[in-house]
């Protein structure tokens with residue numbers, strides 16, 4: 629099996645080859661002057677790093693250059709990698725508190741097609757491997773095929789599965805699942821919800837209701853909202869997600885589809901501009917393609933194959 633870093637490097641090939649790797653070739657035989665710094669800035673902006681994070685990185689690069697702290701191309705890359713790693717790690721925190729009471733409930737939300745159901749399947753597998761007792765609840769009663777899709781994931785990872793008929797009230801399924809999770813001694817209950825646009829007030833209210841109802845069974849401190857973001861949408865994802873977070877709150881983010889996209893730089897913009905940490909990243913469509921997010925590894929994979 630590939631190590632986490634190796635797999636990340638493989639997944640980020642396109643982001644690295646088409647964008648961040650270019651900085652290396654740009655530096656060859658050049659002096660680090662204002663023109664070169666401007667060119668690096670342009671590459672970062674094109675790489676979906678976002679204005680705010682780019683400014684931060686470039687300001688630090690300028691500062692180090694003026695202090696004559698950079699002697700060669702490797703020096704520049706090292707500084708960029710360190711700055712990026714710093715931004716990425718600023719808001720990281722542990723997912724599991726020690727001796728935390730169970731069941732934990734993860735409410736998986738996000739706009740349409742971002743990878744929620746797939747992520748629930750991968751997370752179930754991930755926690756099962758850690759010997760946790762996992763339950764999945766299918767609260768997407770919107771799309772006819774959604775429950776079936778999730779049932780397949782649950783079967784693959786061999787975890788408990790709670791579903792209801794299409795058209796049933798999602799909150800009532802969440803309630804039933806919470807009761808079942810509590811009585812069966814489940815460690816983590818993953819609730820898959822229907823994709824929704826942040827602008828659809830009634831759907832946002834439905835999410836609030838799912839949470840409220842779950843809180844009748846399980847203490848609020850054990851319930852977490854996880855927002856799933858499609859990494860291939862780049863900068864567009866950020867403004868959309870900001871509104872989402874304001875409306876329903878969010879404890880952490882899961883960024884999917886970072887494999888095969890050149891937009892992997894968006895992780896830096898997300899860390900800089902959104903006030904919530906990223907705890908997992910999606911690197912493919914299969915069950916093993918989910919990694920806990922590691923800032924240092926990510927920064928390393930952006931520059932080195």
Ligand SMILES: Nc1nc2c(ncn2[C@@H]2O[C@H](COP(=O)(O)OP(=O)(O)OP(=O)(O)O)[C@@H](O)[C@H]2O)c(=O)[nH]1
Pocket residue numbers: 738739740741742743744745746747768771774821822823824884885886887888909910911912913917
């Ligand atoms: N390459 C890649 N594809 C992914 C990843 N995560 C999900 N997908 C694909 O994205 C598509 C949508 O995934 P779903 O899990 O159905 O998305 P969803 O958010 O549940 O969709 P709705 O419930 O319709 O809102 C599927 O084809 C998945 O295989 C990922 O990390 N990498």
Ligand SMILES: [Mg+2]
Pocket residue numbers: 744745746768774820821822823
């Ligand atoms: Mg889904």
